[in-house]
Amino acid sequence: MKALVQGVLQGERRALARLLTQIENRREGSDDALAALFPHTGRAHLIGVTGAPGAGKSTLVTALAKALRGRGQSVAILCVDPTSPFTGGAILGDRIRMADLAGDSGVFIRSMATRGSLGGVASATRDAARVLDAAGFDIVLIETVGAGQSEVEIARIAQTVIVVEAPGMGDDVQAIKAGILEIADLLVVNKADNPGVDNTVRALKMMLELGHPVNGQMRHHGHLMTVDFPDAPNEDFWMPRLVKTTAINGQGIDDLLLAVDAHQAWLRDRDRFPQFESAQIRNELLERVRDSLFARWLAEHNAEEIEAVSRRVQARTIAPHDAVANLVVAPKAQSV
């Protein structure tokens, strides 16, 4: 592991790929490796790209990566699919589509099959993003399917969140949009050459305007709010920008890049990066505390004890809430 960590810090691609695998599988020494890399993190700009299936996320990510490379920035792409238990399938498809980035040593592409991953999707993604950050990439693009919790998790990790939509999605999809809009810093309407693009843009603009706190219709839960800035005055909200793209032929990608830069400059001008990171670290510590307490409890209790209580609950002689009060007794000072 030590050699791999050294390799990663020296920019060796093979060491990077191998260390990511070790950490993904929670091999022994993972925590030490992450700790050794940790002082080298905090420099990359993390950009999350999410959206409903079929919106063309991976084509967009590929185009964005090319554009970033064009101005000399190194790019790591992390494809996270929390809905798929397979390492093949969609992820394989992404890889094929991204083949035209291959051969460029300034790009690194990594797919993660995170369904059922130990410790959850969020922490696995965070760990991998940290390794890529420590490896010295300027930009880490984190691509994920906008499904349920995953887009909220990505918002916790990435400094800039891009939500991708496409024209011609049904009524039901509007509902998903409502949820996903909350975390968007930039909103991309991709496949802008498709019919219905104007309707989609109009609908999204209306939702964005309703969502903006200045208009007061409802509280804006935008990206920065999710990490808690209770003192931020209303006029100091980032108003999510909308960009039209046709990623497949590169149209609109320059505009998207400008919007990314604008968001980054906005964050920097207000010194928001340290605030963002501080909230992020606090959340991470609390999550780890919770996991660690539970792990210790599990080590202290045997399966028979848990089974016995389960059986009483199943017989309806005790309610779950009360059963837990018995299982989690006050600190067992007497047993020390």
Next chain:
Amino acid sequence: MKALVQGVLQGERRALARLLTQIENRREGSDDALAALFPHTGRAHLIGVTGAPGAGKSTLVTALAKALRGRGQSVAILCVDPTSPFTGGAILGDRIRMADLAGDSGVFIRSMATRGSLGGVASATRDAARVLDAAGFDIVLIETVGAGQSEVEIARIAQTVIVVEAPGMGDDVQAIKAGILEIADLLVVNKADNPGVDNTVRALKMMLELGHPVNGQMRHHGHLMTVDFPDAPNEDFWMPRLVKTTAINGQGIDDLLLAVDAHQAWLRDRDRFPQFESAQIRNELLERVRDSLFARWLAEHNAEEIEAVSRRVQARTIAPHDAVANLVVAPKAQSV
């Protein structure tokens, strides 16, 4: 609360609606109310209905509810939308579509806006389903958008899981299907009057056959596997059934009902209900233990302490993993 509990047990609709609201908002006395209702649970058949947006889930649920009512069973419908922070929107749409069930005292419809709900979507849904079970409904239909984790959570709660698909969905959707197929007991291809239905049916059949353990291509992670039956022989797997429906005009609903009955009979014949419930209760107890340990830790630690450690992590003087080891010390026997 006591009066509400009594009302629920006597089948009063207003008491039921009010108690659900109290419990959803975690009002004082919620745990006691749930404990009082708990001995009356375990009788309803819980059916989960999930699938990608646009597949026509709520139309199908409405049609299924009508069919169940037609043979005299009482039905509660729980609409869970973990992607929407709004109580309006899609949920309002569902209510309108379900208007033709209104006025029938044997049906009760409830929408939950669970995003950001305390204790998570899964436990909020479980609590609500228990109240409906205790209220004496024969069938509880739990409808949710098949997005990320929510379909896995529904599988933990419902005894029968129906996954709804529609023809003509894109490549990306295939990937979601792969994940969602794992939990399907019954697979519905709705909108069967749309073009492309035969292709969809063929593709799904192929996936089901590949997924079946007898064919050995990959391990079947079907519904029953998720609750762990390590000893179940291969030939004793429920092979998910595929049903074509056009819910909007009622076509195929009778077939779906037969398939639901077949699955229920299959479970009953093998005495699987108690096994399912036992695994479910064990999981619930462990989740509650974890939450309870964390709540106690939070009560014992003040914000300044957590802030101080966060700052050291942000300064990169300590890695998150090591910081947590400091925060979660061994049982503090000395402080008693």
